[in-house]
Amino acid sequence: MNYIRLLLLISLFALHACQPSATEQTPKMAIIISTLNNPWFVFLGESAAAKAQELGYEAKIFDSQNNTALESDHFDNVIVSGFQAILFNPTDADGSVANVKKAKDAGIPVFCMDREINSNDAATAQILSDSYSGSVAVGKYFTQQLNKKGNYVELLGLVGDNNTWARSQGFHSVVDNYPDLKMVAQQSADFDRNKALEVMESILQANPDIDGVFCGNDAMAMGAYQALAGAGKADEVKVFGFDGADDVVSAIQEGKVSATGMQFPKVMAEMAAVFADEYINGKRDFAQKIPVAVELVTKENVRNYAAYGDE
Numbered sequence: 001m002n003y004i005r006l007l008l009l010i011s012l013f014a015l016h017a018c019q020p021s022a023t024e025q026t027p028k029m030a031i032i033i034s035t036l037n038n039p040w041f042v043f044l045g046e047s048a049a050a051k052a053q054e055l056g057y058e059a060k061i062f063d064s065q066n067n068t069a070l071e072s073d074h075f076d077n078v079i080v081s082g083f084q085a086i087l088f089n090p091t092d093a094d095g096s097v098a099n100v101k102k103a104k105d106a107g108i109p110v111f112c113m114d115r116e117i118n119s120n121d122a123a124t125a126q127i128l129s130d131s132y133s134g135s136v137a138v139g140k141y142f143t144q145q146l147n148k149k150g151n152y153v154e155l156l157g158l159v160g161d162n163n164t165w166a167r168s169q170g171f172h173s174v175v176d177n178y179p180d181l182k183m184v185a186q187q188s189a190d191f192d193r194n195k196a197l198e199v200m201e202s203i204l205q206a207n208p209d210i211d212g213v214f215c216g217n218d219a220m221a222m223g224a225y226q227a228l229a230g231a232g233k234a235d236e237v238k239v240f241g242f243d244g245a246d247d248v249v250s251a252i253q254e255g256k257v258s259a260t261g262m263q264f265p266k267v268m269a270e271m272a273a274v275f276a277d278e279y280i281n282g283k284r285d286f287a288q289k290i291p292v293a294v295e296l297v298t299k300e301n302v303r304n305y306a307a308y309g310d311e
Helices: 002-018 039-054 068-080 097-105 131-145 162-175 193-206 218-230 246-253 265-280
Strands: 028-033 058-063 085-088 110-113 125-129 150-156 181-188 212-215 238-240 259-262 289-292 295-298
Touching: 028 039, 028 068, 039 058, 039 265, 058 068, 068 097, 085 265, 097 110, 110 265, 125 131, 125 265, 131 162, 131 212, 131 238, 131 259, 131 295, 150 162, 150 193, 150 218, 162 181, 181 193, 193 218, 212 218, 218 238, 218 246, 246 259, 246 295, 265 289
Parallel strands: 028 058, 028 085, 085 110, 110 125, 125 289, 150 181, 150 212, 212 238
Antiparallel strands: 259 295
16 A cells, blocks of 8 residues: 555656746746737737747737727736736837836836837837938938929827827928928828828818828828829829838839838847847846837839838
């Protein structure tokens, strides 16, 4: 009887020894994205997850649906679920700060991707497209294509996102130097294609005589183009975007869109994952903000680019 009991104990011990302990479980990175309703952000999130997995981590993507309250719920979930790092695309420059600080207080590093938060010490690092300089380049091309005169419309992104204003300010730093270029309307379309379609349709009713449209992202550029096509004005009005999304790269090739600012989401996503891995392995000295250059894409050079800069 004692012999049988001994065999049972040995078997139970062996079974327990084969089970991974808490410290042996696959480490995890969370990828919290502002919205998965935009293919650009889907690509950003999937690129971050792929790099995290390549580095040996379990990766899970969370969709905040451009809602800081839902984003806050995701942070709460991540904090209690044993994630070692957060790769983060914020919903709001101010509203997301509290969520990042909450993770920091819990000992979880946060690496912002593409979108900025208004804090210099909450995130471990912020890897950001140089939206201002990119929009300066778009603005210069815009003035050339419109021959420095005409009426134009600007579609803004989310008003709580610093990228919205960096792109607008970069554009206006050039265009406002030409008094014969007149902005007849400026409205937010929340970086959303369907909303841009509706906003542009409304603007065209009040301002049918326009020559150009500058859009704070490519989703809005495609919505604006759709509205112009519906009004029979697609051949008369030049559309400019920002992102480097697949459909706009194709639209530039087809002559439907004049230009875009090509961002590199894969670069930002992979850098965030590598930094997180380095942090988990002991590194602590990260630059607070790391700019990633934006490149102007036009009909003259579009053959050199693929969607999202992923050549």
